[in-house]
Structure formats: C-alpha cells, structure tokens
Amino acid sequence: MNQKFTALWVTENSDKTVTRQVLERSIDELPTGDVLIKVVYSSLNYKDALSATGHKGVTRKYPHTPGIDAAGTVAATTDNRFQVGESVLVTGYDLGMNTAGGFAEYIRVPANWVVKLPQGLTLQESMIYGTAGFTAALSVHKLQHAGLTPEKGEVLVTGATGGVGSVGVALLAKLGYHVVAGTGKASSHDFLKQLGATTIIPREELVEISNRPLSKGRWAGVLDTVGGDILTTALKSTKYMGYVSCCGLVASPDLNTNVYPFILRGVDLLGVDSVECPMSIRLPLWQRMASDWKIDLTQLMTDECDLATLNNQYIDKILQGQALGRVVVKL
Ligand SMILES: NC(=O)c1ccc[n+]([C@@H]2O[C@H](COP(=O)([O-])OP(=O)(O)OC[C@H]3O[C@@H](n4cnc5c(N)ncnc54)[C@H](OP(=O)(O)O)[C@@H]3O)[C@@H](O)[C@H]2O)c1
Known part of the structure; x- marks a missing residue:
C-alpha cells in the first residue's frame, strides 16, 4: 500500500542534535505487523518527549516517529481476533520507542499489543487516559x-x-x-x-x-x-x-x-511497569477504567492539539516540567 500519511519525523544530525518535522510518509514504510491502525488520537507522555529529543534510553535508532499511545480503527488485519473498522487502542510495548509510534496517521503493530476499545470509553477518552x-x-x-x-x-x-x-x-x-x-x-x-x-x-x-x-x-x-x-x-x-x-x-x-x-x-x-504489563492485567484494568474506575475525564486539564502544535509547543513544555494534566493529539 503506497498510501501517504502525515507523521512527526525525528532525525538525528551528524552532530548528534535532532531535528523534528511533520512530513508525509507512506504506509509501505511502516514496520511489518498484523494490524494496521488508522490513528484518530494519540497522547503526549514524558517518554515521548524524551524520544522526540534524541534520548537513546528510549529510542536507539533514528529517524523515528515517537508516540507510545494510539487509538483508532483497524484499517487492515491478518489476525482474526480483530475486524476492519473496529475501535482499538495500543499503549506501551515497543510502540513509539523503536517501533514507529502514534504521532502519525497510521501505525502497524503485532496483534498481541492491541486492546479492543472497552465499552464506556470513546477513542478520545482512551487517549485522555493514555499510558x-x-x-x-x-x-x-x-x-x-x-x-x-x-x-x-x-x-x-x-x-x-x-x-x-x-x-x-x-x-x-x-x-x-x-x-x-x-x-x-x-x-x-x-x-x-x-x-x-x-x-x-x-x-x-x-x-x-x-x-x-x-x-x-x-x-x-x-x-x-x-x-x-x-x-x-x-x-x-x-x-x-x-x-x-x-x-x-x-x-x-x-x-x-x-x-x-x-x-x-x-x-x-x-x-510499576505499564509497558510490558501482561494482557491478563491490562484488559481487566482498561475495563475498570471504562466503568467502575472511570474518573470524570473533563476535570483533567486536557489540551487537544495537532501534530504541528505538539511539535512546536507541548514537547518542550512537558520536558520543562510544565505539563498540567494531559495533552491529546488529534490526527
Ligand atoms: N513505569 C512506567 O510504566 C511508566 C509509565 C508512564 C510514565 N512513567 C514515568 O512516570 C513519570 C511521570 O510521567 P508523566 O507522564 O506523568 O509526566 P509529566 O506529565 O511530565 O508529569 C510529571 C510531573 O512531575 C513533576 N515534576 C516535574 N519535574 C520535577 C522535578 N524535577 N522534581 C520533582 N517533580 C517534578 C511535575 O508535577 P508537579 O509540578 O505537580 O510536581 C510534573 O508535572 C515519568 O518519569 C515517566 O517516564 C512510567
């Protein structure tokens, strides 16, 4: 599939500084995986800011697209546990670390990373929570x-x-x-x-x-x-x-x-490690976050932004410890 999509793209320069830009990529360039997801929302976490600024403890190899969270709909799947059009989310595992992440309109990931959106949460709410x-x-x-x-x-x-x-x-x-x-x-x-x-x-x-x-x-x-x-x-x-x-x-x-x-x-x-948290804990916990543990998500100071504003403002803000509540990225 040679379809183009927009992504945040972080490259490493020869002097070890990094450059970030929003550009077009092609679905063919995504890593192999079972499930292609059209991302509707992502969210900003501290770790994303580290990845976006060249922190090798998070991302070893550049160029790279950060974004450890993504929620969207299944665009294609080779795993019959999922269906095209179904709402899903992915947090953690290698997403956004060394696998192209959620600051892009598409991700492709192993089926074992994918969580069906629990009833009681919208895609946007799932990313207000995020990682x-x-x-x-x-x-x-x-x-x-x-x-x-x-x-x-x-x-x-x-x-x-x-x-x-x-x-x-x-x-x-x-x-x-x-x-x-x-x-x-x-x-x-x-x-x-x-x-x-x-x-x-x-x-x-x-x-x-x-x-x-x-x-x-x-x-x-x-x-x-x-x-x-x-x-x-x-x-x-x-x-x-x-x-x-x-x-x-x-x-x-x-x-x-x-x-x-x-x-x-x-x-x-x-x-506490949420990255490799097994599905036996992950799935029931997401269910609870959508039901008896669901907090009033409107109370969190949530800013919603696009990739350009994420790049120009929010990544620096979270690194400076100035984050207040959550930042949701609309793709
Ligand atoms: N183990 C895991 O699986 C896992 C998963 C997600 C996140 N994390 C880690 O959890 C931490 C918090 O993540 P986050 O997404 O909540 O980050 P965040 O949104 O940036 O929040 C961190 C908060 O810590 C406080 N802070 C900032 N700099 C500080 C400093 N120098 N000394 C003391 N407090 C400081 C600030 O709150 P106040 O101004 O209110 O003090 C800041 O808003 C990060 O280290 C992240 O990597 C771990």
Missing part, C-alpha cells in the same frame, strides 16, 4: 492488591499535576482515599482540589534533608511518579506496613535509601 492514565490505574491496582484501603490513612501522590499524578489523584479520590497531592506548581492548588485532593504539599516540603534513618510515619500509601529524593523521603515517612508505588524518574532515577523503612516498618515498595 499516563493506565500507569496511574496500574499503580492504584498494585497498591490496593498489596493491601492499601481507604481507612488506613493518607495517600500521597507526587508529581500530582502531571499525567500519571493527576489521574492518580482523581482515581484514588474516587475510590474513597484521603489524597494528599505533592506539587511544584503553586498555581495548581484549585485544580488538584477539584480532582479530589484534600491537602496540597509544596514540592520543597516533600524532601527532608537529614541523616535520620526514618521520619515520623505519615503516609499509609504513596503513589510516586518522580523518584529521587522525594521517593527517598516518602519511604522514610511511610507508616508501619504502608505501601509505596514507584513508576517514574522525572526528579531522578536515583534512590538513596537505607533498609530501615523495610525492616523496621515493613514498608512495601511496589514497582
């Missing part, structure tokens, strides 16, 4: 599965205005948890309260610089999206038998901790 929302839901799932219940006490969400954080705040509040939002944005308190946070803590108060092995235990649970010293402090301030989930690294990939939270307080540190 960020799915990661928040997976974090909540792991915290709950470990034993966190609302009556155990306050739950801290760090990076609360970001994509993962904002869905995390809204979902935990919906499920009856007492949510404390940690944020670096003084102007976002009303937004976070509207999402359901009862208390807001400025980011600088989330880091305790002392050599004390433990701090006073406050959190029954923590949904951390930033890592670094904030996660270190959160672990020290988690109550006896509390639970801390860890999914992100915007503050730092380093974690300087000691064993005391684990051996004196029995704290559980729960790793």
Whole structure:
C-alpha cells in the first residue's frame, strides 16, 4: 500500500542534535505487523518527549516517529481476533520507542499489543487516559492488591499535576482515599482540589534533608511518579506496613535509601511497569477504567492539539516540567 500519511519525523544530525518535522510518509514504510491502525488520537507522555529529543534510553535508532499511545480503527488485519473498522487502542510495548509510534496517521503493530476499545470509553477518552492514565490505574491496582484501603490513612501522590499524578489523584479520590497531592506548581492548588485532593504539599516540603534513618510515619500509601529524593523521603515517612508505588524518574532515577523503612516498618515498595504489563492485567484494568474506575475525564486539564502544535509547543513544555494534566493529539 503506497498510501501517504502525515507523521512527526525525528532525525538525528551528524552532530548528534535532532531535528523534528511533520512530513508525509507512506504506509509501505511502516514496520511489518498484523494490524494496521488508522490513528484518530494519540497522547503526549514524558517518554515521548524524551524520544522526540534524541534520548537513546528510549529510542536507539533514528529517524523515528515517537508516540507510545494510539487509538483508532483497524484499517487492515491478518489476525482474526480483530475486524476492519473496529475501535482499538495500543499503549506501551515497543510502540513509539523503536517501533514507529502514534504521532502519525497510521501505525502497524503485532496483534498481541492491541486492546479492543472497552465499552464506556470513546477513542478520545482512551487517549485522555493514555499510558499516563493506565500507569496511574496500574499503580492504584498494585497498591490496593498489596493491601492499601481507604481507612488506613493518607495517600500521597507526587508529581500530582502531571499525567500519571493527576489521574492518580482523581482515581484514588474516587475510590474513597484521603489524597494528599505533592506539587511544584503553586498555581495548581484549585485544580488538584477539584480532582479530589484534600491537602496540597509544596514540592520543597516533600524532601527532608537529614541523616535520620526514618521520619515520623505519615503516609499509609504513596503513589510516586518522580523518584529521587522525594521517593527517598516518602519511604522514610511511610507508616508501619504502608505501601509505596514507584513508576517514574522525572526528579531522578536515583534512590538513596537505607533498609530501615523495610525492616523496621515493613514498608512495601511496589514497582510499576505499564509497558510490558501482561494482557491478563491490562484488559481487566482498561475495563475498570471504562466503568467502575472511570474518573470524570473533563476535570483533567486536557489540551487537544495537532501534530504541528505538539511539535512546536507541548514537547518542550512537558520536558520543562510544565505539563498540567494531559495533552491529546488529534490526527
Ligand atoms: N513505569 C512506567 O510504566 C511508566 C509509565 C508512564 C510514565 N512513567 C514515568 O512516570 C513519570 C511521570 O510521567 P508523566 O507522564 O506523568 O509526566 P509529566 O506529565 O511530565 O508529569 C510529571 C510531573 O512531575 C513533576 N515534576 C516535574 N519535574 C520535577 C522535578 N524535577 N522534581 C520533582 N517533580 C517534578 C511535575 O508535577 P508537579 O509540578 O505537580 O510536581 C510534573 O508535572 C515519568 O518519569 C515517566 O517516564 C512510567
């Protein structure tokens, strides 16, 4: 199929800088795969911005089209689990990393990556969630599965205005948890309260610089999206038998901790990876996000943009930590 389509295209220059442009590609140039999807919506995640700026930890080879999320309709399939015209979504796996991603009008992927759009979600809503929302839901799932219940006490969400954080705040509040939002944005308190946070803590108060092995235990649970010293402090301030989930690294990939939270307080540190999350967890979780866990998606500060605006504005904004809520890309 030599049909042309529009895509964001990132190339690496000889001096290792990268150039981004929106251009025409042809369906023949897409990777092989079982399902060709006409993308209607994608969304912007922190990882996409890294891929779009030449970060080799995310994308090894350029030229490349980023976009770890895509929702659309099946345009062609060799796998009979799917039908042409059916609404589907893809998040994670290798999409947008080293497989041409969702910042394009078409993707072609293995059938095992494809999720049928759950009833109760539109294509646009599925991308308001996107990987960020799915990661928040997976974090909540792991915290709950470990034993966190609302009556155990306050739950801290760090990076609360970001994509993962904002869905995390809204979902935990919906499920009856007492949510404390940690944020670096003084102007976002009303937004976070509207999402359901009862208390807001400025980011600088989330880091305790002392050599004390433990701090006073406050959190029954923590949904951390930033890592670094904030996660270190959160672990020290988690109550006896509390639970801390860890999914992100915007503050730092380093974690300087000691064993005391684990051996004196029995704290559980729960790793969250939404990329390779198996379908046995992924499918029921998407179903819940479309039904009993469905948050009021209109409350998330969602900007909708086209590929050109994504390229010119939003990629830089998310890298500068200025993201507020979600950015949905309309193809
Ligand atoms: N493990 C997985 O499967 C998985 C999946 C998705 C995302 N992630 C990771 O999760 C993290 C969050 O992703 P996202 O899409 O929510 O990103 P995002 O929309 O950019 O949000 C990150 C938020 O963190 C806060 N922040 C920014 N810079 C910071 C800094 N230097 N120190 C402390 N806090 C800072 C900001 O919120 P405030 O201003 O409110 O503090 C920002 O809005 C990223 O590291 C991403 O790579 C992991």
